[in-house]
Amino acid sequence: MLQTQEVTSTEKKFFHLKEILSSMDGVCVAFSGGVDSTFLLRVARDVLGERVIAVTATSPTYPESELREAIELAESMNVRHLVISSNELEIPGFSENSTNRCYHCKNELFRKLKTIAEEHGIGNVVDGSNHDDTRDFRPGRRAARELGVRSPLSEAGLTKKEIRYLSKQLGLRTWNKPSFACLSSRFPYGERITEEKLRKVERAERFLRELGFTQFRVRHHNGIARLEFLPEEMSFFNDADLRVRIDTELKRIGFNYVTVDLLGYRTGSMNEVIKTDEV
16 A cells, blocks of 8 residues: 555656646557556546557467456457557567567567557557566567657656556556566576467466466476465465365476475566676
8 A cells, every 4th residue: 555645646646647648649559458558548548538549469478368358458448459460489589588588579569559550640659668667677678769669657657556556546457456477478588488388388377376376477497387476375385285286287287397486476587597787
């Protein structure tokens, strides 16, 4: 929860966000259906009305469940919504999974969005990057800068915590949605990404979600599944039957070994091995 002083600061940032959007003649929103892009789309619609279009890219790295929710959310906000295809595995340099993987992906995605925006007479492409994202290694931001894609939430200084607070105030069901990143983020740099591996991760995470876990990741290390859970959800260690059930199902999916990260869930854990001179 935000304290009173934080609420005042957040409201000022919210007003600034509206000012930023109102200065644009229209926006094409890169819309994933996550916390940030949903909030951005809702505020853009409130400020710009029909001069807003949402675009969602389907791909092997984007689960079907996320696509269904994005479609439902756009419909609930009565926003024009386009679903396009973008197979990152066909982008040169992506499957090799270097530290610049996200740059290659975002570069192609934003180029497609700029074309769509031009076709609809819209002058701006925007994404849902927030202020917290500036503190992590995000190669995709370079692609955004190069192509003139703006990040209104980041420009307004809004953090994830503040976006969740404001989303709740607006009645958005995504206000407490677990953070999600594309499935390619589950692989250590240097391990080749294939559609078969992506499907394994998707199936494993769907299984854990069905068990009731909320915020977690299944990191794919060749034949090993490294599981990251919230500390408060690690109590399953005390349940031998559940441990066996998880181990059995993930091995059935195709993992050789199943292990749990003692530090638990955290965003960007794959970036912890990057040397400073690589960033």
